[in-house]
Amino acid sequence: MGLVLFCAVSITFFLMRGAPGGPFDRERELLPSVKAALETKFHYDGTAWQQYTAYLGRLVHGDLGPSTRYRNRTVNELLAQTLPVSATLGGVAFALATVGGVTLGGWAATRRGTAAETGAMLASLLAISIPTFVTGPLLILVFALWLGWLPVGGWGGLEYLILPAITLAGPYVAYIARLTRTSMLEVLGQDFVRTARAKGLAEWRVVSKHVARVALLPVVSFLGPLAANLLTGSIVVETIFNIPGAGGFFVNSIQNRDGFLLEGVVIVYCALLVFLNLLADLAYPWLDRRIKLK
Amino acid sequence: MRTHSPWQKLLARGGAVRVSLIVLVIVTLAAVFGPALMPESAREVSAAQFAPPSWEHPFGTDLHGQDLLFRVLSGARVSLTVGIAGALIAFFIGTAYGLVSGYAGGRTDGVMMRIVEILYAVPRLIILLIAVNAFDSRIKTGLAEFGAPALVAYSRIVILILSLGLIEWLTMARIVRGQVLALKAQTFVLAARSLGQSHWKILTRHLLPNLVGVVIVYLTLTVPAVILDESFLSFLGLGIQAPQASWGSLLADGAQAINPIKSYWWLLVFPAATMSATLLALNFLGDALRDVLDPRGER
Numbered sequence: 001m002g003l004v005l006f007c008a009v010s011i012t013f014f015l016m017r018g019a020p021g022g023p024f025d026r027e028r029e030l031l032p033s034v035k036a037a038l039e040t041k042f043h044y045d046g047t048a049w050q051q052y053t054a055y056l057g058r059l060v061h062g063d064l065g066p067s068t069r070y071r072n073r074t075v076n077e078l079l080a081q082t083l084p085v086s087a088t089l090g091g092v093a094f095a096l097a098t099v100g101g102v103t104l105g106g107w108a109a110t111r112r113g114t115a116a117e118t119g120a121m122l123a124s125l126l127a128i129s130i131p132t133f134v135t136g137p138l139l140i141l142v143f144a145l146w147l148g149w150l151p152v153g154g155w156g157g158l159e160y161l162i163l164p165a166i167t168l169a170g171p172y173v174a175y176i177a178r179l180t181r182t183s184m185l186e187v188l189g190q191d192f193v194r195t196a197r198a199k200g201l202a203e204w205r206v207v208s209k210h211v212a213r214v215a216l217l218p219v220v221s222f223l224g225p226l227a228a229n230l231l232t233g234s235i236v237v238e239t240i241f242n243i244p245g246a247g248g249f250f251v252n253s254i255q256n257r258d259g260f261l262l263e264g265v266v267i268v269y270c271a272l273l274v275f276l277n278l279l280a281d282l283a284y285p286w287l288d289r290r291i292k293l294k
Numbered sequence: 295m296r297t298h299s300p301w302q303k304l305l306a307r308g309g310a311v312r313v314s315l316i317v318l319v320i321v322t323l324a325a326v327f328g329p330a331l332m333p334e335s336a337r338e339v340s341a342a343q344f345a346p347p348s349w350e351h352p353f354g355t356d357l358h359g360q361d362l363l364f365r366v367l368s369g370a371r372v373s374l375t376v377g378i379a380g381a382l383i384a385f386f387i388g389t390a391y392g393l394v395s396g397y398a399g400g401r402t403d404g405v406m407m408r409i410v411e412i413l414y415a416v417p418r419l420i421i422l423l424i425a426v427n428a429f430d431s432r433i434k435t436g437l438a439e440f441g442a443p444a445l446v447a448y449s450r451i452v453i454l455i456l457s458l459g460l461i462e463w464l465t466m467a468r469i470v471r472g473q474v475l476a477l478k479a480q481t482f483v484l485a486a487r488s489l490g491q492s493h494w495k496i497l498t499r500h501l502l503p504n505l506v507g508v509v510i511v512y513l514t515l516t517v518p519a520v521i522l523d524e525s526f527l528s529f530l531g532l533g534i535q536a537p538q539a540s541w542g543s544l545l546a547d548g549a550q551a552i553n554p555i556k557s558y559w560w561l562l563v564f565p566a567a568t569m570s571a572t573l574l575a576l577n578f579l580g581d582a583l584r585d586v587l588d589p590r591g592e593r
Contacts (some may be wrong), residue, residue: 008415015420019428122310125581129573131522131542133529134566137549141559236529240549251530254423262420270415 008270009263013055016259017048023068023257042068043260055263064267065260069253075264079246083268085155086233086245089168092161094230096169101176102219108177109184109215110207121181124174136167136240153242164241168234172226176219184215213287220283224276232269303586311582314575321572325370362560365539366568372540373569376454377521383459384520385513388466389505393497395467396474407471410464418461422523425457426450426532450534454527458520466512473508477501507587514580518573525569541569 024030024038039045043054043065058065064075108120143163144152150163187193188211196206233247246265253262305311395406433449477483478501486496525542527533529549534540548562 004412004415007412011412011416012420015424019424125577126570126574129518129522129577130566130570131525131529131545133526133549134545134562134570137562138566141562236526250417250419251423251532254420254427266417266420269417273415 002274005267005270005274009267010052012263012266013052013259014048016254016257016262017051019257023259025257042066044068055260059267064264067258067261069256069258069261075260078249078261079264079268082233082244082246082249085243086238086247087231089161089164089237089243089245090227090230090233092165093168093172094227096165097172097176097226097230098219098223100169100173102180102216104173105177105180106184106207106212106215109181109188110203112185117181121178124177127170127174128178130171131236132167132171132234133236133240135170136164136237139163139167140240153240155243160241160243164237164243167240168230168237172230176222179219179222180215183218184211187211187215216287217284220280220287221277224280225273227276228269228273231272232265310578314578314582317571317575318579321370321568321575322374324367325374328367329364329371362544362564365544366541366565369539369541369544369565370568370572372451372534372538373521373524373542374572376451376458376524376540377517379455380458380462380520380524381513381516383455384462384466384516385509387460388463388512389470389509391463392467392470392472393474393501393505396471397478397493397497397501399475399478403471407468410467413464418523421461422457422527423532425460426453426527429453429457450538454524454533458523462516462520462523466509466516469508469512470505473505474501477504511580511584511587514576514583518576518580521569521573521576541565545569 023042023044024035030038036045043051043058045051046054055065062076064079067073067075067078070078104120104124108117111117140152140163143150151160154160193206193210196210197203201209233245233250235247235251237243238245238247249261249265252258253265391406391410395403398406430449430453433453437449483496483500486500491499521541524533524540525545528540528542529546531546534543544565545562548558548565551558551561
């Protein structure tokens with residue numbers, strides 16, 4: 001587990017140092033002495049291996065290093081400023097995706113073979129097939145420009161959260177709905193459900209007490225990666241809605257060769273991923289009593 | 295009991311499968327032949343900037359006065375090529391990796407699957423971006439030096455195909471490995487082994503044919519995934535670049551044309567509708583194929 005985190009960070013580090021071009025290559029050629037001074041200041045001196053070991057040494061002390069793009073800021077400061085914004089938006093989107101997806105999927109599964117089920121599943125397949133950079137501008141067009149109900153973009157009160165959160169959650173609502181429905185259908189066919197029905201339980205109690213817990217397993221294992229993705233920000237949604245989050249760092253730091261910033265983001269992302277996957281593993285036996293952790 | 299071929303079963307699943315097939319055939323034919331069939335005037339830059347949809351320009355025109363229908367169709371060529379070629383690369387790597395991992399078993403399998411797990415944890419976007427950033431200029435100069443300057447314009451497409459293919463194979467490898475593990479435990483593999491057949495023969499003659507169904511299903515589902523990835527990169531300005539177009543780059547232009555002053559909605563709506571219809575059809579077909587070919591697969 002820790003191994004996965006360590007390897008992911010190391011791979012990113014060496015990919016970044018191995019890629020051609022450096023953070024101090026600009027249009028204007030720098031004097032060798034100036035470049036050397038910059039490299040020392042920003043911990044880019046020595047071989048890649050030396051930089052790597054020095055970086056790990058600083059990491060142990062919680063120092064993520066300096067940013068070469070935002071020269072007077074450290075990666076710690078940059079992340080402390082932007083991650084809360086991304087995490088707020090991501091958290092709302094996560095709640096929307098989970099609650100909406102499970103409800104929609106469960107609803108569709110209990111109405112097997114009806115037009116409502118077909119409609120719900122086609123709609124969710126459609127939502128998966130449209131990229132967020134299309135739904136975002138379309139939502140802006142309709143709800144901000146034509147109807148004028150919500151702001152076009154920016155960051156502030158609750159009204160600024162609605163459109164980006166819907167945009168961000170859309171495809172995941174659909175994905176979770178599909179996952180829930182398939183899994184529910186499978187569980188509904190199992191013997192313990194027949195027993196529950198045979199002993200005269202009301203259908204909604206069968207579903208809520210017996211089926212839902214077990215059927216949620218595949219959804220729970222998807223929630224880890226989902227939360228890690230959403231909480232660290234999405235460049236597309238943050239760009240479209242002009243939100244000062246951390247999503248842009250992912251892409252921009254690669255283009256600016258801002259190594260430490262990228263590695264900082266990767267560390268946060270991977271740590272979240274690993275931690276949330278662990279939580280999901282721990283939740284399995286609680287949801288399905290037949291599972292025992294080794 | 296009558297036996298049905300998978301094809302018949304697929305068609306028997308109802309109208310939506312047929313509609314998906316028809317959509318895919320139409321989009322493919324339009325992408326292959328459409329741009330050549332359109333009048334010369336449609337291809338060129340004209341003074342008719344941002345003309346709304348009309349009989350002359352069914353999808354309207356863009357910033358340069360080019361016909362949007364023509365742009366969408368040439369974009370379809372690029373997007374479909376990237377999607378299919380990328381998915382094929384992913385398919386070859388994933389199948390080979392999964393076959394070896396599952397068949398070898400034991401420690402080899404453990405190490406190989408741990409590698410997949412680690413690669414899953416590195417955000418895919420990073421590998422993609424680094425590949426595009428790092429190899430773009432190299433491939434361009436390489437193509438120019440080795441006598442194929444005409445291909446320089448296509449270097450981005452080549453990079454996108456390679457890097458997307460090199461990223462999308464992970465899921466395929468996992469699924470193939472799982473299937474191989476299940477197949478390996480069956481008696482016909484034991485029989486083949488006790489008859490003294492070589493590993494290579496067991497892999498190619500006995501295991502591979504049994505994997506065809508699963509692999510086709512995930513190939514169908516990987517194509518839309520790669521197309522979506524490509525559009526995402528193009529949206530970020532790292533994919534296909536002007537004057538060439540892909541669905542993603544058209545959508546990026548369209549998304550920028552939505553602003554409080556004047557909204558040229560057709561620039562977004564028509565490329566989005568074409569791409570979504572294609573992806574929807576591919577996903578739907580993949581789902582239907584999975585129900586037919588892989589009744590026990592995870593959904």
